[in-house]
Amino acid sequence: MNSLWPVMAGMAPCLLALYYGQWQARGLRARCVQLQAALAAQRDTEMRLDFIAHHDSLTGLPNRLQLQLQLEHGIAYARRHDSLLAVLFVDIDYFKTINDTLGHDAGDQVLVQFAQRLRQCVREVDTVARQGGDEFIVLLTELHNGADAQQVAEKIMRTIAEPFTINDAPLEVAASIGVAVYPDDDEDIEALIEKADLAMYAAKQRGNGASQRFLPSMQAKAYSRLILEAALRHALEHNEFILTYQPRLDLKAQQITGVKALLRWQHPELGVVMPLDFLPVLEQSALILPVGAWVMSTAVAQVRRWQEQGHALTVAVHLSARQFFNKDIVQALASILDKAGVAGSCIELEIAEAMLIDKSQHVEDILQQFNRLGVRIAISDFGTGYASLGYLRRFSVDVVKIDKTFVDDLSRDEAMVRSIIEAAHAQNMQVIAAGVETGAQLAQLSAMGCDEVFGFYISAAVSPEELEALLAVRQQRVALLTS
Incomplete structure (x- = not known):
C-alpha cells in the first residue's frame, strides 16, 4: 500500500491539470455559445434595421x-x-x-x-x-x-x-x-x-x-399645366377673378327668382378668360379650395347687397368633388353666411351626379349637415350619370337640373325630359332646365311643368350691375301690365 502513495502523488498534478483543462474548456464553450447568441442577435438586429431602412412600416412594401x-x-x-x-x-x-x-x-x-x-x-x-x-x-x-x-x-x-x-x-x-x-x-x-x-x-x-x-405630348401639357397653375395662383393673389350671374326664370311666376354664379378670369392681357380654359386645371389642383372659398364668400356677399336693394334671389354655386369632401366645407359656409347675415335658404349648392355614386354614405352625411344650415342642394347634370331619381330619394336633394344635352334633343324626343320632370315632382323635387336657347324649347318646358330655366334665350351671364338693370326693366314691365 505504501508503494502506491508515490504513484498517486505523482498522478495528482496530472489529474488536477486535466480537471482544470476540462473546466477551462467548459467555460470556453459557454463563452462561445454566448458569443454565437450575441452574434445571432446582432445579425437579427442588423437585418431588422436593414428591413426598416428599405421597407415601408405600414404596408411592409419596399420603400x-x-x-x-x-x-x-x-x-x-x-x-x-x-x-x-x-x-x-x-x-x-x-x-x-x-x-x-x-x-x-x-x-x-x-x-x-x-x-x-x-x-x-x-x-x-x-x-x-x-x-x-x-x-x-x-x-x-x-x-x-x-x-x-x-x-x-x-x-x-x-x-x-x-x-x-x-x-x-x-x-x-x-x-x-x-x-x-x-x-x-x-x-x-x-x-x-x-x-x-x-x-x-x-x-x-x-x-x-x-x-x-x-x-411625348404629355410633357408639353404638363409644362403648360404648371404655367397655368402659377398664373391662376397669381390671379387669386391679385384679385383677377370675377363672378358673373346667369338669371334663372321661374316659368310660373315669369320672374327672375335666382341666378347661377359663374367664375371668370379677368386676365390683364388676355381679357376675360372663360372657365373651359382654366377650370379643369383649377379643380385638379389645391388652388380650388381657396378659389372656391372666394367664390362662396363673394356670392353670399352679393346676395346680401341684392337683399338690401329689395331683390330676393337664390344664388347657385357649383362645388367640385375636392371642395365638397373637404372636411371644413360645412363649417366654412356656415361662417360665411353668419358673417354676411344671409339665410342658408338663399344659397343653392350644385354637385355632380357622379359624386353620389362614388361616396354615397359620406355624401349623405355631408348633405344632411348642409340641410341643417337650410342650404338647397341641386344635382347639376342629372341624366348624364347612373343615378336614378329613386336613388336620389335617400339624399337631401331639393333640385334636379336637367342637362343641356337633353334640352337640345327636345325637338326630336321629349320623353326623357318629361319623365324626369314628372318623377322629380312626385318626390317633391324642383326641376330646372339648363341651356335653353330657343323660344320653342322654353314653350315645351313650360308645357311639361318645368319649374325654372336658364340659358342664352333668357340671358347670358352678366355682371351684378347688368343683372340689377335687367331686374329693373322686368319690374317696369310688370308694373305697366298691372296698372
Missing part, C-alpha cells in the same frame, strides 16, 4: 430606397438580356377624401389592403413599392413588349374595383395608373418614373379607375 436599388438591378438585367422593363405609377383616387371622412385609421386600412392587392397582381420577379402617401410604384421586369405592362395595369384596376372592407363596411376604391417602359420611353431611371407620373395624371383626367401609357 423608395429599395425601389431605387431594384430599378438599377432591373435596368441592368434589361440591358444584358435585351428585354423591357415597365414602371407603373399607381395613385389611389380621392384618398384624401377617405382620410377626411372616415379618419386616418380607415385610410391606413385602405393602404394596407391596397398594397396586398397590388402584390397579388404581379409575379415574384416584379416589385411593388410604396412611393409615399397614396402613391405606389410597380416595377415589371423581363417583359417582351410594352403591351404586357398595359395588361398588368388592367388586371390591377379589375382587382382594385372589388369593394374593400373597412371597419366591417364595404368601400369602393379606384386608382389611376400611368405606364412608362424602358428603353422605349426613356433610359434614365428618374425620367422613367417622372414619365409614368405624367401618364398617371393623364389617366386621372379620363376619370376614376383609368390607366394610360406615356406619350
Whole structure:
C-alpha cells in the first residue's frame, strides 16, 4: 500500500491539470455559445434595421430606397438580356377624401389592403413599392413588349374595383395608373418614373379607375399645366377673378327668382378668360379650395347687397368633388353666411351626379349637415350619370337640373325630359332646365311643368350691375301690365 502513495502523488498534478483543462474548456464553450447568441442577435438586429431602412412600416412594401436599388438591378438585367422593363405609377383616387371622412385609421386600412392587392397582381420577379402617401410604384421586369405592362395595369384596376372592407363596411376604391417602359420611353431611371407620373395624371383626367401609357405630348401639357397653375395662383393673389350671374326664370311666376354664379378670369392681357380654359386645371389642383372659398364668400356677399336693394334671389354655386369632401366645407359656409347675415335658404349648392355614386354614405352625411344650415342642394347634370331619381330619394336633394344635352334633343324626343320632370315632382323635387336657347324649347318646358330655366334665350351671364338693370326693366314691365 505504501508503494502506491508515490504513484498517486505523482498522478495528482496530472489529474488536477486535466480537471482544470476540462473546466477551462467548459467555460470556453459557454463563452462561445454566448458569443454565437450575441452574434445571432446582432445579425437579427442588423437585418431588422436593414428591413426598416428599405421597407415601408405600414404596408411592409419596399420603400423608395429599395425601389431605387431594384430599378438599377432591373435596368441592368434589361440591358444584358435585351428585354423591357415597365414602371407603373399607381395613385389611389380621392384618398384624401377617405382620410377626411372616415379618419386616418380607415385610410391606413385602405393602404394596407391596397398594397396586398397590388402584390397579388404581379409575379415574384416584379416589385411593388410604396412611393409615399397614396402613391405606389410597380416595377415589371423581363417583359417582351410594352403591351404586357398595359395588361398588368388592367388586371390591377379589375382587382382594385372589388369593394374593400373597412371597419366591417364595404368601400369602393379606384386608382389611376400611368405606364412608362424602358428603353422605349426613356433610359434614365428618374425620367422613367417622372414619365409614368405624367401618364398617371393623364389617366386621372379620363376619370376614376383609368390607366394610360406615356406619350411625348404629355410633357408639353404638363409644362403648360404648371404655367397655368402659377398664373391662376397669381390671379387669386391679385384679385383677377370675377363672378358673373346667369338669371334663372321661374316659368310660373315669369320672374327672375335666382341666378347661377359663374367664375371668370379677368386676365390683364388676355381679357376675360372663360372657365373651359382654366377650370379643369383649377379643380385638379389645391388652388380650388381657396378659389372656391372666394367664390362662396363673394356670392353670399352679393346676395346680401341684392337683399338690401329689395331683390330676393337664390344664388347657385357649383362645388367640385375636392371642395365638397373637404372636411371644413360645412363649417366654412356656415361662417360665411353668419358673417354676411344671409339665410342658408338663399344659397343653392350644385354637385355632380357622379359624386353620389362614388361616396354615397359620406355624401349623405355631408348633405344632411348642409340641410341643417337650410342650404338647397341641386344635382347639376342629372341624366348624364347612373343615378336614378329613386336613388336620389335617400339624399337631401331639393333640385334636379336637367342637362343641356337633353334640352337640345327636345325637338326630336321629349320623353326623357318629361319623365324626369314628372318623377322629380312626385318626390317633391324642383326641376330646372339648363341651356335653353330657343323660344320653342322654353314653350315645351313650360308645357311639361318645368319649374325654372336658364340659358342664352333668357340671358347670358352678366355682371351684378347688368343683372340689377335687367331686374329693373322686368319690374317696369310688370308694373305697366298691372296698372
